[in-house]
Amino acid sequence: MSDLLLVVENLVKYFPIRVGFFRRQIGEVRAVEGASFDIKSGEIFGLVGESGSGKSTVGKTIVRIYKPTRGTIQFKGRNVTKLTKENLRFFKKEAQMVFQDPKSSLNPRRSVKSTLEDPLIVHKIAQNGRDRKRIVGDLLRMVELSPNYMYKYPSALSGGQRQRVAIARALAVNPSFIVLDEPTSALDVSVQAKIIRLLQQLQKGLHLSYLFISHDLSLMRTIASRTAVMYVGRIYELAQTEELFVSPLHPYTRTLISAVPVISKEERRVKPAKQSRGGEIPSPVNPPNGCAFHPRCSLADRICSQQLPDLMEVMPGHFVRCHHVSLNMPSAKGRGSRLVESTEGNKKN
């Protein structure tokens, strides 16, 4: 299919745990254990999960900050998992990343101009100083900052302004795809609102695709067209965002949504009942057998602790990894009407 920008298949990333002088490997952190999804051109794809679920590792592996342990990543039909150094440059020009904390992702000793010029030099976009200065000015204007900001240092900027610079840096190489790893979680809500709007405008204006990683479900509902829920290295549910929030099928998704602190009665009404007995996310060094959520799940029985359920498509475009998904399925009648709703949602997107 031509409109698929990125196809991730069975992505696995383990980090070795090494000890002692000879760096003997004593185990591994199974950060990502087989994640598969695709991102369409011009789509905002959301990835939610708690800390330790592996969502950031997925993002970083896709832009090849980490080398995948197994699995393939196809970008515009090209397999980018096995690229040589020279070919990787093409991919890195297409795929960029914005990190969570702009305070640590910008070099405090370099001016905004110097930070933004770097990608232009590396990717040979502008060779002479005057061109670069012009482009840096344009980039700053794109993120709604005055070009005068190019002479400032990160310490002179507020959190929101720093994140704008980080976004400008990602845009410098004119990418088609950006991984946004919790781009607003270090910011206040009123600043977050402005950054989110900027990201939405840029996405429409430049026809970008985003992989939007966040732990904030309300935010995901606002920005993403499809959302995947990750837990201990695996995707447990994936659906159109609308559908995921209206009829979440996995007990973990339900627990997650029910835990969000909300501000209005309408929101409280749409919250599902939690299906969890409490407890915390297990360690990815030693994940539980079977379904990783079973120690916390109120629906769990024997099979859940023995066998990992497959990610199944239970409704068109709605994938769930749960043995007891039938218990959470809406009744046949309700299902019909919901499907109509969700197809309408698709058309809007």
Place this chain on the structure above:
Amino acid sequence: MGDQYMLEIRNLHVHFRVYEGVSRVLDGVFLHVGKGERVGLAGETGCGKTVTMKTVMGILKIPPAIIPHGEVFLNGRDVLRMSSKELLQIKGTEISMIFQDPMNALNPVFTIGEQLYDVIRFAQRHPDNGENLSKKEIHDRAIAVLEEVRLPDPERIMNNYSLELSGGMRQRVLIAMALVNEPSFLIADEPGTALDVTIQAQILGLLSELVRTKGISILLITHNLGVIQETMERVYIMYAGQVVEIAPTSVLFENPKHPYSQGLFASVPHLTGGEIAEGIPGTVPDYTAAPSGCRFHPRCDYAMPICSQKKPPLIMLKPAHYVACHLYTEQGVQNE
């Protein structure tokens, strides 16, 4: 004076001497927490929430801080005029505090048990304290409080170091420490914000249940409006060192009146979806050159000439609903 309230802050001004001059952080804060009341204090980064809390706890460093005006009463006693010895006796026994980051609030080189014993023994030194607990009784009390915060296997946790516990467990230990001496007033600074939502929900549920059953008054400081909505009875909204709106939670969340509160609420993404507003234009002011009058006026869509001239007083709109905005004062109305 002020006996009917657990905490009463009157017209508190706190300034800091900095290189550039004087940073006027708190500009006349009024706040009170009734006995057994659950009150939330909300505002964004740099609005003075933490400075307010530190002043109440007497942990504000003076200098660089200066308190030119203001009074803080804790259960009728003036905190600002107390000797440090008197203050020390109140802290940890009558008034407790839960800090934001459970990692930094616990000492990594002592076991949880040792740190809990310390807190209990501290209360023993209080002159009014009649009881004299034996080692065994101290141990039992520590175990009991860990059970109260629903930590599994408290005997084992007593021998653990904070590094061996997860974030949620550490936060529970901190709550246990805050509650072990049965304080009548609790200040919680962003509890659970460092944690995941599912864990945060567990912690907040636990905290509000304990506070309710024990009749403890609580002041919860947070930037997360959702947290306040789910657990508190009354809310203060702060902006740039001024209290801009006070209301019962249900009233405020239905119908915020101050333009800043409105902007803040509109910025919050909803679980039901929909576009989020543009946020609030501009940024939080520099306190060394804070705007005159209402500090929000440079960012306010409804700003009038009077807003930069005169600080709006807190006016009562409905019983218990106060707002500090010229849109609702007589002068403001006349000006329009």
